[in-house]
Amino acid sequence: MNEAVRTQGGKFTVILFDMSPEERKDYRKFLESRGIRFIDCDRPELQDKKLRLPDGHPNRELNELLAQWIEPLQVVTDRSPEARSIHEPIAAKR
Numbered sequence: 001m002n003e004a005v006r007t008q009g010g011k012f013t014v015i016l017f018d019m020s021p022e023e024r025k026d027y028r029k030f031l032e033s034r035g036i037r038f039i040d041c042d043r044p045e046l047q048d049k050k051l052r053l054p055d056g057h058p059n060r061e062l063n064e065l066l067a068q069w070i071e072p073l074q075v076v077t078d079r080s081p082e083a084r085s086i087h088e089p090i091a092a093k094r
Helices: 002-007 021-034 060-070
Strands: 013-016 037-040
Touching: 013 021, 021 037
Parallel strands: 013 037
Antiparallel strands: none
16 A cells, blocks of 8 residues: 555555554554654543444544544645635635
């Protein structure tokens, strides 16, 4: 998968979470040996049952936390009309 992503110009990254300490160690070792980037999301919040659906999958709140941990908000410096948020009012033309 790493090679397929690279040939298309992308950057493949594996996200590690919901693993035992031994699994985490093995995955880290494998990924490091292959030069594959990874994000180690080993956080105590992952054990909070209030952040899970009945089947164990992450609920909305946990998905929002995961998004914050993985990719912090990026500041947009381009203020051209194409870059504005859809919620930003467009200045009236004079």
